[in-house]
Amino acid sequence: MKILPAPTALSQPYWDGTHEHKLLFQQCVRCGTRWHPPMPLCPNCHSGEYTWEPSAGVGAVYTWTVVEHPTHPAFADKLPYVVAVVELDEGPRIVANIRQCEPYAVKGGMRVQVLFDDVTESVTLPQFVPSPAAAGEG
Amino acid sequence: MYRAAAIVGIGQSQFGRKLIKTAWELALDACLAAIVDAGIDAKEIDGIIRYDAPNELVQQGLLVRSLGIPELRWFSNAPYGGEATGAVVSHGAAAIAARQASCVLIYRSLSQSTSGRMGRADDRYGQAEEQYASGDRTPGGEFSAPYGLLSPGQVFAMWASRYKYENSVSDDDWARAMGTLAIQQRQYAHNNPAAIMKDRSLTWDEYLQARVINWPLRLFDLCIENDGACAIVLVAAERARALREDPIYVLAATQSMSPLSEPIATYKRDLTEFVVPEASQRMYRDAQIAASDVDVAELYDATSFMALKSLETWGFVKRGQAWKHLIEHGTGPDSPLPVNTHGGHLSEAYIHGMNAITESVKQLRGTAANQVKNAEIAVAAAPFGSAVVLGR
Numbered sequence: 001m002k003i004l005p006a007p008t009a010l011s012q013p014y015w016d017g018t019h020e021h022k023l024l025f026q027q028c029v030r031c032g033t034r035w036h037p038p039m040p041l042c043p044n045c046h047s048g049e050y051t052w053e054p055s056a057g058v059g060a061v062y063t064w065t066v067v068e069h070p071t072h073p074a075f076a077d078k079l080p081y082v083v084a085v086v087e088l089d090e091g092p093r094i095v096a097n098i099r100q101c102e103p104y105a106v107k108g109g110m111r112v113q114v115l116f117d118d119v120t121e122s123v124t125l126p127q128f129v130p131s132p133a134a135a136g137e138g
Numbered sequence: 139m140y141r142a143a144a145i146v147g148i149g150q151s152q153f154g155r156k157l158i159k160t161a162w163e164l165a166l167d168a169c170l171a172a173i174v175d176a177g178i179d180a181k182e183i184d185g186i187i188r189y190d191a192p193n194e195l196v197q198q199g200l201l202v203r204s205l206g207i208p209e210l211r212w213f214s215n216a217p218y219g220g221e222a223t224g225a226v227v228s229h230g231a232a233a234i235a236a237r238q239a240s241c242v243l244i245y246r247s248l249s250q251s252t253s254g255r256m257g258r259a260d261d262r263y264g265q266a267e268e269q270y271a272s273g274d275r276t277p278g279g280e281f282s283a284p285y286g287l288l289s290p291g292q293v294f295a296m297w298a299s300r301y302k303y304e305n306s307v308s309d310d311d312w313a314r315a316m317g318t319l320a321i322q323q324r325q326y327a328h329n330n331p332a333a334i335m336k337d338r339s340l341t342w343d344e345y346l347q348a349r350v351i352n353w354p355l356r357l358f359d360l361c362i363e364n365d366g367a368c369a370i371v372l373v374a375a376e377r378a379r380a381l382r383e384d385p386i387y388v389l390a391a392t393q394s395m396s397p398l399s400e401p402i403a404t405y406k407r408d409l410t411e412f413v414v415p416e417a418s419q420r421m422y423r424d425a426q427i428a429a430s431d432v433d434v435a436e437l438y439d440a441t442s443f444m445a446l447k448s449l450e451t452w453g454f455v456k457r458g459q460a461w462k463h464l465i466e467h468g469t470g471p472d473s474p475l476p477v478n479t480h481g482g483h484l485s486e487a488y489i490h491g492m493n494a495i496t497e498s499v500k501q502l503r504g505t506a507a508n509q510v511k512n513a514e515i516a517v518a519a520a521p522f523g524s525a526v527v528l529g530r
Contacts, residue, residue: 001267001268001269002267002268002269002284003263003269003270003271003283003284003286003288004268004269004270004271004284005270005271005272005280005281005283005284006270006271006272006280007272007280008272008273008280011274011280011281036405037274037281037405038274043397062300062409063296063297063299063300063303063409064296064299065292065295065296065299065352065353065354065355066350066352066353067286067292067295067352068349068350068351068352068353069257069349069350069351069352071257071258071259071260071286071288071289071292072258072259072260072262072286072288073260074269074286075286075288078286081286083282083285083286083287083292083296084296085296085404085405085409093405094281095276095281095282095285095287095404096285097285097286104353107303108299108300108303108304109303119284120268125284125285
């Protein structure tokens with residue numbers, strides 16, 4: 001069992017991007033403001049002209065929780081798992097799991113990098129793993 | 139708005155985990171009790187304000203016809219779940235001050251045993267092998283549900299986690315601070331005949347040994363899910379004085395929102411500042427008091443962390459200091475600021491903040507189960523920007 005995103009017209013480019021293993025965020029053509037989740041216009045200058053820019057996929061854990069208690073059958077066999085808010089180096093923040101890491105080893109500010117998980121033929125979820133540099137720092 | 143409107147009636151239904159009554163019946167129990175307490179006729183009600191929230195099944199029309207209200211001339215909904223706590227009073231007092239209504243009924247009714255729990259999402263997206271989540275809300279939207287971010291408690295845990303990290307609170311101090319709230323509230327509940335947890339002990343051992351639900355929140359840091367309803371009747375100050383000797387005045391009420399602060403906030407840039415400080419300052423200025431004048435605070439606590447953070451948000455302690463305040467002073471009857479004297483959502487019942495308002499009124503009338511001596515000013519507050527200051 002899986003829970004998958006149901007894209008809207010607004011978010012479709014984001015999910016098209018992840019399918020191609022690109023992590024995209026919106027960037028205002030006029031003033032350069034960047035944001036996620038998607039919005040129809042720039043929250044700073046109200047321009048409707050924006051582009052979808054690729055992130056380098058590197059960032060830091062802003063906050064996180066270790067989920068120990070099941071809320072849905074799709075996640076019953078994944079416990080415990082980490083849900084985090086990752087701040088990309090470009091600025092926008094993304095909700096994702098932290099994978100390939102002991103759940104209680106996740107720390108605030110921990111450097112992470114994106115891992116694209118092809119969960120079905122048509123859907124890819126961006127996930128995050130500790131970046132090799134951070135692992136080296138111990 | 140200062141002292142323009144007053145609460146003259148409060149009412150509540152039975153609180154329980156699985157009651158026979160429907161949300162409609164529970165709402166009627168609470169509303170009729172408030173109407174009787176106010177000493178008014180139901181036909182006088184010309185305004186109704188309700189929570190616009192998940193699991194709210196009782197819309198205004200059901201009450202207008204079942205209470206036989208001839209004409210409702212002002213009705214509104216306050217959005218975002220518990221963030222309606224102060225907002226419903228703000229809407230009601232504003233309507234009265236603007237002479238859009240003269241007698242306003244405000245209520246919240248939940249029947250989670252029939253309409254669904256917030257802590258579970260089992261059937262939210264159907265039963266199929268592949269289920270789909272839409273919209274950008276958190277928890278449960280397209281950018282969060284695929285990652286298992288499905289319950290409010292999980293987002294609240296991320297708020298708590300950031301706070302703990304940013305303030306370098308050790309695991310031991312964290313447990314002591316959060317446990318102080320949870321255990322004190324249980325002790326308050328022991329004296330409260332209406333509390334669901336009245337007869338359930340909670341020792342430090344039980345608190346500390348309980349399982350983690352979403353780290354850093356343990357089992358007893360999360361509220362009850364239940365059935366129940368509360369209601370109040372609000373009228374203009376002059377009418378209030380004619381109705382009873384002890385009307386409880388609305389000194390100020392507030393609603394506040396800033397970018398990405400909409401509940402349940404996940405993307406807000408600073409997740410340890412829930413509300414712009416101006417909102418709290420404005421509220422106390424409007425109420426013509428300082429936060430230090432408040433005698434008792436009923437702080438929305440879907441998790442104990444919300445009450446902890448509200449001590450900072452609503453000006454009772456400095457930012458980043460609430461965990462220390464809790465460890466050093468607690469929230470008991472003799473502490474500098476008693477908190478959640480009914481037991482709160484953790485131990486009385488989860489009525490989305492309406493029981494914080496009814497408890498505030500009881501404290502100011504001098505009729506509370508855990509009466510704070512000479513309580514003159516009370517604050518009932520939700521964490522993300524909605525609060526009310528009440529006074530005798």
